[in-house]
Amino acid sequence: xSTREELIGAARDLMWERGYAASTPxxxxxxxxxxxxxxxxxxxxxxxxxxAAIERNAEEMRTQVTSALESGDSAVSKxxxxxxxxxxxxxxxxxxxxxxxxxxxxxxxxxxxxEDMFAWVRARLVxxxxxxxxxxxxxSDLDATRTAATVAATLQGAYVLARAAQDASVFDDAIEGxxxxxxxxxx
Amino acid sequence: xSTREELIGAARDLMWERGYAASTPxxxxxxxxxxxxxxxxxxxxxxxxxxAAIERNAEEMRTQVTSALESGDSAVSKxxxxxxxxxxxxxxxxxxxxxxxxxxxxxxxxxxxxEDMFAWVRARLVxxxxxxxxxxxxxSDLDATRTAATVAATLQGAYVLARAAQDASVFDDAIEGxxxxxxxxxx
DNA sequence: GTCTATACTTGGATAGAC
DNA sequence: GTCTATCCAAGTATAGAC
Numbered sequence: 345x346s347t348r349e350e351l352i353g354a355a356r357d358l359m360w361e362r363g364y365a366a367s368t369p370x371x372x373x374x375x376x377x378x379x380x381x382x383x384x385x386x387x388x389x390x391x392x393x394x395x396a397a398i399e400r401n402a403e404e405m406r407t408q409v410t411s412a413l414e415s416g417d418s419a420v421s422k423x424x425x426x427x428x429x430x431x432x433x434x435x436x437x438x439x440x441x442x443x444x445x446x447x448x449x450x451x452x453x454x455x456x457x458x459e460d461m462f463a464w465v466r467a468r469l470v471x472x473x474x475x476x477x478x479x480x481x482x483x484s485d486l487d488a489t490r491t492a493a494t495v496a497a498t499l500q501g502a503y504v505l506a507r508a509a510q511d512a513s514v515f516d517d518a519i520e521g522x523x524x525x526x527x528x529x530x531x
Numbered sequence: 532x533s534t535r536e537e538l539i540g541a542a543r544d545l546m547w548e549r550g551y552a553a554s555t556p557x558x559x560x561x562x563x564x565x566x567x568x569x570x571x572x573x574x575x576x577x578x579x580x581x582x583a584a585i586e587r588n589a590e591e592m593r594t595q596v597t598s599a600l601e602s603g604d605s606a607v608s609k610x611x612x613x614x615x616x617x618x619x620x621x622x623x624x625x626x627x628x629x630x631x632x633x634x635x636x637x638x639x640x641x642x643x644x645x646e647d648m649f650a651w652v653r654a655r656l657v658x659x660x661x662x663x664x665x666x667x668x669x670x671s672d673l674d675a676t677r678t679a680a681t682v683a684a685t686l687q688g689a690y691v692l693a694r695a696a697q698d699a700s701v702f703d704d705a706i707e708g709x710x711x712x713x714x715x716x717x718x
Numbered sequence: 719g720t721c722t723a724t725a726c727t728t729g730g731a732t733a734g735a736c
Numbered sequence: 737g738t739c740t741a742t743c744c745a746a747g748t749a750t751a752g753a754c
Contacts, residue, residue, distance in 0.1 A: 347719080362633055365553055368747060380749085381720045390748070436631065440688075443695045444628045446549055455695070462695045487711065493701055494708030497688030501627075504687040505680065508630045508642075508649045514680055521681030524674065525712040534737080555729060567731080568738045577730070 348386045350376040355397035360438050364394055364454070365447045391451060398457045401438045405461060413468055419476025420526055423469070423495055427519040433512040436503045466492050483531045491526070498522040535573045537563040542584040547625050551581055551641070552634045578638060585644045588625045592648060600655055606663025607713055610656070610682055614706040620699040623690045653679050670718045678713070685709040 345353075354375035358367040369390050373383055387393040412425040439458050442448045449455050469492035476482040502518035532540075541562035545554040556577050560570055574580040599612040626645050629635045636642050656679035663669040689705035 363631060366633070369749085370747075379721045381722085384749075385719060439695070440691045441631045443691050444550065444623065444631050446553070449694065449697070455697075458695050459697070462692055466692075466701075483715065486715075487708065490704045490708035490711065492708075493689070493692065493704035494685055494706075494712065497685045497692050497705035498681055498709070499684075499688060500691040501684030501686060501688030502680070504627045504630050504691075505649055505653075505684050507636065508626070508645050510636070510642075510646070514653075517677045517680035518684035519681075521674065521677035521679075522685070522709070522712070524677065525681065525709070525716060528670065528673075529712060529715045556731085557729075566739045568740080571731075572737060 347376070347378050347382050351378060351383055351386060351393060352396050352400055355393050356400060356438075359394065359397055359442070360435060363441055363448075364445050367394070369393075391453065395453050395457065398439075398442070398454060402457055402461050405439070406464065409465055409468060413472055419472050419479075419481050420523070420530070422472050423526060424523050426469070427495070427499060427523060433503065433506050433515045434510065436507055437500060440500045440503060462496065466496050469495055480531055482526075483529050486529050491529075495522060495526075534563070534565050534569050538565060538570055538573060538580060539583050539587055542580050543587060543625075546581065546584055546629070547622060550628055550635075551632050554581070556580075578640065582640050582644065585626075585629070585641060589644055589648050592626070593651065596652055596655060600659055606659050606666075606668050607710070607717070609659045610713060611710050613656070614682070614686060614710060620690065620693050620702045621697065623694055624687060627687045627690060649683065653683050656682055667718055669713075670716050673716050678716075682709060682713075 351372065354372045355367065358372055358375060367390075369380065369383060372393070373380060376382075383393060387396065408429060409426060412429050413422050415425040416422045439461055442454070442458060448458070466489075470488045473482065473486070473488040473491050473495075477484055477486055477488060498518055498521075502515040505518060506512050506515035538559065541559045542554065545559055545562060554577075556567065556570060559580070560567060563569075570580060574583065595616060596613060599616050600609050602612040603609045626648055629641070629645060635645070653676075657675045660669065660673070660675040660678050660682075664671055664673055664675060685705055685708075689702040692705060693699050693702035
């Protein structure tokens, strides 16, 4: 793999574990097996490398979510597939963890990618839920926008609770709970 | 107010905004109007001050949540009161934001407070929801533990989504959505 | 294109005067 | 109790050789 790709991969790993601010060029370079010169040759600096890493995360996420939301034959089963993707629960969400950092939120190039990602996920969930309402699977009084926000939020919050407890079972409880609630909203 | 209290207050504010790692003694001291000597006199170091700040946050949170869960006369209205507490949505949750940081999770003195806090909140929600099931308000096939985890997770995730979008309306959508789902689970 | 050496700043903590 | 001066390590970036 090219040095550039090694750098992006190392940045993705370290940013998942530590976030943006705490991911030092020193450690990224060590993990990538490269020297400082390489990083400053391929990227303008830490921020540009981080942006490339987030972009790569976004590509991967869109592929996975698209796949999950195509599985199953009902709205509820699609949402379940979305919630049940394989995940390293205690490591958390690559995007959600970055949202807390002022250094990310205050940097348009970084926040923009994250904002777009979450907006895209919610839009996809709105489509799935709206289709479920139209097809008669879900109650007609369900608000698709709000329900989609709830599903996406439950997933993000489930990571938070599981990490606080250092116990993935809390994650499972939360997502199973929202899936069960959605089932009670069947028409 | 005593210097010690000023230090705790400044640490609480800065940790809310920046988290633990990025809250430097330098800035805390500047905000508190104190010198380095004061901090190292009252606390063993940054970690001990952070622990005191988190403990103070926990006291405040328990008071607020207890109050919210006592309001209203039904399980759903109590949960709604919990979800609708006044909050500075875009600043996020004082506890949830810390959970992402390895420096917090890997420090038992800090993580313990946070873990206990979330476990306590979930336990209180389980009680409210269980009572709602027993009283006949909520469907008997609802799983109280899972549903409580979902409610707590939706709140945490709502903060994440709103911060990513820099728009509090996403927060409102998510919590209104979970409240509406809970209402469809009425017996 | 990649390396090492270096510069500059900041973080966390300690020492010792007042 | 509180202050200032100081120490040491680490973060980010640049310079310039190969």
